[in-house]
Amino acid sequence: MAKKKICFTAESFGFGPISTTLNLLKVLKQETDLSKKYTFTLFGNHTSKQLAKTCDYIDEIIECDTSTTMGFQKCEEYMKDIQLFICNTNPAPIPLLKQKGIPIVYIDLLFWMWDYLDDHLRHVDRYIIENFVEIEEQKKRIPIDNLPLKIVNPLIEEEKSSFEEDSSFLFISFGGIDNIFSKTPPLLDKLLDRALPLMTKEFKKVIVAGGGKTIGNLKKKYSNYPVEFGFYGRSAFQEYLNRAAKCIVNAGLITFYECCIRKKDLFLLPSFNYSQYQQFKIIQKKFPSLPGWDYSCSSLFAPVPMYLPEVEGLRRVSQNVEMFISDEDALEAWTHQVKSFLLEPKRNWLGYGNSIIQSGILEVVEEIKKFV
Secondary structure (H helix, E strand, O other): OOOEEEEEEEOOEOOHHHHHHHHHHHHHHHHOOHHHHEEEEEEEOHHHHHHHOOOOOOOEEEEOOOOOHHHHHOOHHHOOOEEEEEEEOOOOOHHHHHHHOOOEEEEEOOHHHOOOOOHHHHHOOEEEEEOOOOHHHHHHHOOOOOOOEEEEOOOOOOOOOOOOOEEEEEEEEOOOOOEOOOOOOOHHHHHHHHHHHHHHHHOOEEEEEOOOOHHHHHHHHOOOOOOEEEOOOHHHHHHHHHHEEEEEEOOOHHHHHHHHHOOOEEEEOOOOOHHHHHHHHHHHHHOOOOOEOOHHHOOOOOOOOOOOOHHHHHHHHHHHHHHHHHOHHHHHHHHHHHHHHHHOOOOOOOOOOOHHHOOOHHHHHHHHHOOO
16 A cells, blocks of 8 residues: 655745755654655755755655646646645645645745735644744734744754864855746856955865756856866755855855854855845844845945835845946955955854754654644
């Protein structure tokens, strides 16, 4: 008799949703007996499918347009014998799942940012949000106490092994880069044009990580530099984070938390989507000595307030990116920031213990067990 399924989907917006889903799957596979009873199935495409294919925690991957309910309807033949469906920051399948009577555990990485709560989320069986610093303020705007709510720590994999940093190794992460909502801007090319000569002068080993098609295009364009460009699975990515003396990353929360837990010497790249922009502002407020590019440093850039509709937020951030890459003074100021970071000794920008970065994965595992 075939095993029933526990299914997963993660929004293909960079690597955030799929990375946290894979962190969860790893624990479910290695530290519970659920894989003996159930098949683990992922519905995904684009960056989610790209990263999922690098791990062995998933029994099957179903190619699916996960951005719309219709996309899931086209995959109905695979939606049989499902015990539980876990949706990560993606409400698209909820109407179909409710119609079929399939229990839903919903993980929302961006509750703190939304301008409103999608009505579908009021009909899930468990609503899980990460305990990011802005959620209490957001709960005043969007009451959710009447939902089957669970607030958990960040869904990161705890670093359990000791590691030795390589003083000659610089690691750069652009994240998933490509997403289904907007075109990838030429920002990364502009940054690399200016930064690679500095980086390769100061470090013997430079690795640039990213996803989508963009990282392959960058590899071709900068093939004359002694730099390794690549797409890396979770294990390789974390190994590089361990070994690097300095890290330059985007302001996505997952990589930021992973750098925190390792107490890395860190620089944050200019944001190129709405969630990164808001995350940078919040991170900067909490850790003012953490270096990184702040668009508000000049009146050239328009403010991008919190709680905008995501499409409008993306539009405004994209306008700032366009202004940034066309302004020589802004690019020169950023280049100076990077040079200073590369040459300076390691700074203690964290200024606190590990309390903020304890993993919440086991909390989610316990919630899942209630449905299986």
